[in-house]
Amino acid sequence: EDQVTQSPEALRLQEGESSSLNCSYTVSGLRGLFWYRQDPGKGPEFLFTLYSAGEEKEKERLKATLTKKESFLHITAPKPEDSATYLCAVQAGQAGTALIFGKGTTLSVSS
């Protein structure tokens, strides 16, 4: 069964304290791995798509990386406005199916 596991469930950082969020997956035939940010009371906001192991993408203080078993979302020198829940999702299978989501990591950054 295709599965996505995110860790930690919650992460508290001080402003400027860099860290990483983990997304491990077991799927048959990965077609893409997606990262989203979700603020309270809002829908998920797209951040990155990664398609193959070794791929990296960056956006401001965020950098996403992908291996054959997991993805990391690195947050460099975070600011309070980076506080949100970060969701990881995979699309798998030959024909392509809907995204399978992890439960997310809730990040809190204090000043």
Place this chain on the structure above:
Amino acid sequence: GAGVSQSPSNKVTEKGKDVELRCDPISGHTALYWYRQSLGQGLEFLIYFQGNSAPDKSGLPSDRFSAERTGGSVSTLTIQRTQQEDSAVYLCASSLQHRLSGNTIYFGEGSWLTVV
């Protein structure tokens, strides 16, 4: 429109009543998805449309749930005889086409359903 639009944004209904949730995808997006997000849970896939047809209904939790899409655009998710466990945020998303390689999937703000 500029983004995926959902209505109502909030709905409180009595147990046993039927509810309809509406989704207006981004113009030109042929693929449309419904997800459910319960408190403390991840997003749960419900159904996906390609155009007006629904090739994948595997996530619908029971026969009380149904969805349709007309004109390749607006979709309606209907929940009959609502139960308290149906309380959740119902999220709609759309993309240019279902083969997501190279096509970003965009979410709406969700419809918050509370069954009392």
